[in-house]
Amino acid sequence: MNTPGHELLRTPETALLRERDASLRELNSFGLPALARLLVRVRSEADVRRVLADPECGAAPKLVLGGGSNIVFTRDPQAVVLRVEVRGRRLLAERPDAWIVEAGAGETWHDLVQWTLAQGWPGLENLALIPGTVGAAPVQNIGAYGVELKDRFESLDAVDLVTGRTVTLDARACGFGYRDSVFKRPAHDGGLAGKSLITRVRLRLARPWQPALGYLELERRMAETGNTAPTAGTIFEWVCAIRRAKLPDPAQVGNAGSFFKNPIVSAEQCRDIIGRDPEIVHYPLPDGSVKLAAGWLIDACGWKGKSIGRAGVYERQALVLVNRGGASGAEVVTLARAIQESVYGRFGIRLEPEPVII
Numbered sequence: 001m002n003t004p005g006h007e008l009l010r011t012p013e014t015a016l017l018r019e020r021d022a023s024l025r026e027l028n029s030f031g032l033p034a035l036a037r038l039l040v041r042v043r044s045e046a047d048v049r050r051v052l053a054d055p056e057c058g059a060a061p062k063l064v065l066g067g068g069s070n071i072v073f074t075r076d077p078q079a080v081v082l083r084v085e086v087r088g089r090r091l092l093a094e095r096p097d098a099w100i101v102e103a104g105a106g107e108t109w110h111d112l113v114q115w116t117l118a119q120g121w122p123g124l125e126n127l128a129l130i131p132g133t134v135g136a137a138p139v140q141n142i143g144a145y146g147v148e149l150k151d152r153f154e155s156l157d158a159v160d161l162v163t164g165r166t167v168t169l170d171a172r173a174c175g176f177g178y179r180d181s182v183f184k185r186p187a188h189d190g191g192l193a194g195k196s197l198i199t200r201v202r203l204r205l206a207r208p209w210q211p212a213l214g215y216l217e218l219e220r221r222m223a224e225t226g227n228t229a230p231t232a233g234t235i236f237e238w239v240c241a242i243r244r245a246k247l248p249d250p251a252q253v254g255n256a257g258s259f260f261k262n263p264i265v266s267a268e269q270c271r272d273i274i275g276r277d278p279e280i281v282h283y284p285l286p287d288g289s290v291k292l293a294a295g296w297l298i299d300a301c302g303w304k305g306k307s308i309g310r311a312g313v314y315e316r317q318a319l320v321l322v323n324r325g326g327a328s329g330a331e332v333v334t335l336a337r338a339i340q341e342s343v344y345g346r347f348g349i350r351l352e353p354e355p356v357i358i
């Protein structure tokens with residue numbers, strides 16, 4: 001029986017926001033069709049604990065969804081979908097060596113970049129216009145134009161999806177790698193994939209600010225404009241312009257950014273490939289290995305602008321697969337496999353997808 005006391009417990013603040021048979025099409029940047037049997041919007045750590053205490057959700061498998069900009073749905077997820085909508089951003093500390101900024105996992109990454117710059121706390125300008133949320137940024141250690149999230153990272157809070165306990169993880173505990181972290185690695189690999197939900201991220205923006213201008217395209221801008229000492233605001237503008245020129249806006253053309261990671265090969269393998277393809281774009285790494293430009297490899301195989309069904313390879317950047325309108329996840333994966341086969345056939349290199357494939 002419903003006593004008035006029970007009713008009080010069901011105020012909007014304590015009730016879970018749940019939707020049944022929710023379409024995920026608008027919640028993934030590729031615009032792929034998929035249905036969540038149950039979608040729960042998580043707005044606080046307390047919400048996560050409510051999910052765990054809930055008879056329907058508590059024991060069920062869970063899929064954590066941020067901005068949906070790094071995920072490919074090939075089918076309906078067999079899990080309760082937890083859409084992270086934790087908001088808020090603030091300056092946590094102003095130290096002589098850094099500004100420490102904290103943001104809720106559900107905040108939009110680019111808005112945070114803009115906001116910090118407007119407040120006079122530079123440091124995130126090279127990471128402008130990266131789609132997705134703040135909470136997703138550490139999962140794949142987002143990076144662009146010479147800066148990775150790990151270079152600006154202080155710590156994060158995450159809720160353990162079994163115990164409901166909040167833990168604080170520093171950079172070491174996050175195990176950041178190239179487009180990788182402990183949150184992407186499965187449990188059998190010592191990882192936390194599917195085991196925790198990031199609620200808050202803290203960034204360390206070093207003082208005095210130092211521009212990161214080592215990336216070729218930024219050097220080119222400096223040469224073109226004659227401005228060799230750009231402000232953080234100028235770098236932000238340059239990065240936005242470079243991205244707009246070669247990456248499709250997910251609001252217009254469905255995509256998940258780079259579809260493959262740039263492969264890393266041994267110096268010997270690289271010499272071999274250079275022998276056959278002297279033009280190959282490659283970057284030597286400090287440990288002696290060499291990073292190859294996956295976009296170049298795909299382009300060299302003639303894929304730029306091509307399509308299979310309604311999935312295509314973007315005309316201006318072969319590393320980006322796009323939804324040409326109404327594509328299914330299966331079509332995207334078919335195209336990805338065909339690309340992997342031709343790159344393997346010609347160069348003997350296996351390309352590894354960057355987004356999470358469901």
Ligand code: EPU
Nearest residue numbers: 144145146257258260261262281293295296299317318319
């Ligand atoms: N290239 C081609 N043809 C192409 C695409 C690229 O020849 O179709 C060549 C370019 O000329 C360039 C090289 O490949 O010499 C590298 O291209 P670019 O500078 O555009 O960078 P990328 O390696 O393709 C990486 C990240 C991007 C990030 C940019 C800028 C990965 C997987 N991708 O792309 O990240 O914005 O560098 O730092 O590391 C993402 O992760 O979603 C993403 C967009």
